Amino acid sequence: MHSQDVAPRPTRHSKPVVDVEQAQAALVAHYPRLVRLAYLVLPPGLGRSRRVLTAHALTQRALPRGRASTTVIPTQGKGGEARDGDPGYSFIRLRVVRSVLEAAPPPKRAAWPKRSQLPPLLPRVWGLRLIPRASGADELALDQRLSTLSGAARAAYVLRGLEKLSEDGVRKVLAAAGVADPAAAVQEAAGVPVHGALLGSPAFDPCALQARPTDLMRRRQHTKAALAAAAAVAVCGALLALPGDGRGPDGAAAPSYAQNPAARAALDPARVTKVAPTAWRTAARTDLSVWPARGNLAGDSALLRRALAVWARPSGSVQVSVTPGTPSGGPAGPPQLLYAGEVDSARVVIFYDGLRVARYAEPKNGAMGAALDFARVDAATGAEADAVVLDRVDGNVRYLTAPWVTKAGERDLMKPASGTMDLGPADGVTAPLASPAQQTGSCASWNVLQLTDDAGTRLLTDLGELTPAHLTVGRPTAPQEASGAAALRTWSPFACSLAAMRSQGVRSVNAWEYARQTLPDGTGAATWVCTRADTWRGDEPRVLAQFHTPGGALGAVVAKAESVPACGAKDPHVLAGVLWKSAAGGWYLLAAGSKDTASITASGGVSGSARGNLLAVRAKHGAEAGLTGTLTNGKTVSGLR
Structure with missing residues (x-):
């Protein structure tokens, strides 16, 4: 083991040290969230397609080349404790924010542009524009509103709404990222109401994309017929050289690069866990960990190898779907096999790694059309x-x-x-x-x-x-x-x-x-x-x-x-109301709370009150009213809207 791969344990007076493997683990585990953060902070003026590729490029560049020292900036809000308890995640997030803020301003004429300000070399997609799913009216309005903010203010808004950091936590991250006036950025961002649900919308997910063609006429004019013919011959020759149904050992997986021993072990089909068929009968728990390996292809090592390789390195041809909040990175260790077999017109493999279920499917005939699905199932019983x-x-x-x-x-x-x-x-x-x-x-x-x-x-x-x-x-x-x-x-x-x-x-x-x-x-x-x-x-x-x-x-x-x-x-507890029209044509405001509601009061367009958990008050069509309830313990609740 080389010295640059492991960082020494920090002393009491030193900053926590994050080594490359710890940073990589955080980057892989939280990649979709980090790319979403980068996408939201990048200026919308880049265009959605370039914004997507730039977000991926900057996130991937956040991985350090060697060990690095960083002060962990803890979260102060709910929802992020598990991530920010990991120094690796805090460090990677800081590098992403810093690089995105550097990329936002246009290059100055008198100075060389920084690497982050150049169009990304990788990832690169030829012939297609990749864009997030269509935006609704609310997402479009929020995106337009964010475009009026400065880069630092956008970062403050996203850290507050997506990462659930407190204002003090946001200021610390911005200061560490090199923002000259973090307090001003936080104050500017405060002018936009926080919409955490919208920030998590598929419209802002640069990992769930739609593909559209680029300028077809321009491509046709600049593409030489000889090059197209040569490429076709090369592809056909490669396919003819492949044995069997045309799949390589790793199927639809992207090319493999250097991996550490743990990563290689996780992709070894011989190390996949296969639970005995009767283990569940004597197990203390009824969860996925005691499911046996089933299916007529559970012993097909080539199929399992392809499934594991695609899980770790899905190529651009693989259709990937991820349940919200689920990490989509490769397995940390050899997973458990739940199923491998032929179902309808596909070969299907299902793995479980303790946190997620991963489903790989490929057509019985042909090498194209592989799919990979992830779902979070932690603590499922x-x-x-x-x-x-x-x-x-x-x-x-x-x-x-x-x-x-x-x-x-x-x-x-x-x-x-x-x-x-x-x-x-x-x-x-x-x-x-x-x-x-x-x-x-x-x-x-x-x-x-x-x-x-x-x-x-x-x-x-x-x-x-x-x-x-x-x-x-x-x-x-x-x-x-x-x-x-x-x-x-x-x-x-x-x-x-x-x-x-x-x-x-x-x-x-x-x-x-x-x-x-x-x-x-x-x-x-x-x-x-x-x-x-x-x-x-x-x-x-x-x-x-x-x-x-x-x-x-x-x-x-x-x-x-x-x-x-x-x-x-x-x-x-719950309290809600509705305008209701009777058979005789009269309009009423009806409201109801849970049984421990002592009284309900209507105000605004309709006034009235009642003791107990039910209210019925005459109203006019189109009237708007606010509801307030008082519980038997004296607590006040507002009506859902």
């Missing part, structure tokens, strides 16, 4: 470790189920009285069921997966990700399974609201019927339900307050919020 998506074809989805699952079925959540259709499973693989995550148009059904084992029956739903979300009902402090008759009736009118939670990294969704209210016109009682989607990353939950009148097919979303404790285990 019970229902959360019951199933993983195995394949999606023609709007249908297949699951690989846990070895303890004895029965799998499909049922329509919108039809609580209907039965279930048997799905097997056979050797852990279910028959295909229609996926609600891929349906378009009106919502007429919502098919869910019903799994049974010795512990009971549970419901899971596909939200377009590698792991299905667990559905529950009841008070957030003690949720119950959603498979009982009463629970199915609770979920039925609100099943379609699950569409708003697709691709959000959702771990579980709970539906809580927190109030029933007799309608003023005497036509029956309406129900108030709060649905809360908690994510695998533990932050940014999505909360919907919904209202359902007698005889209505679907509930109506009357309020929604993100990153709030309401309707959750830590704060099992």
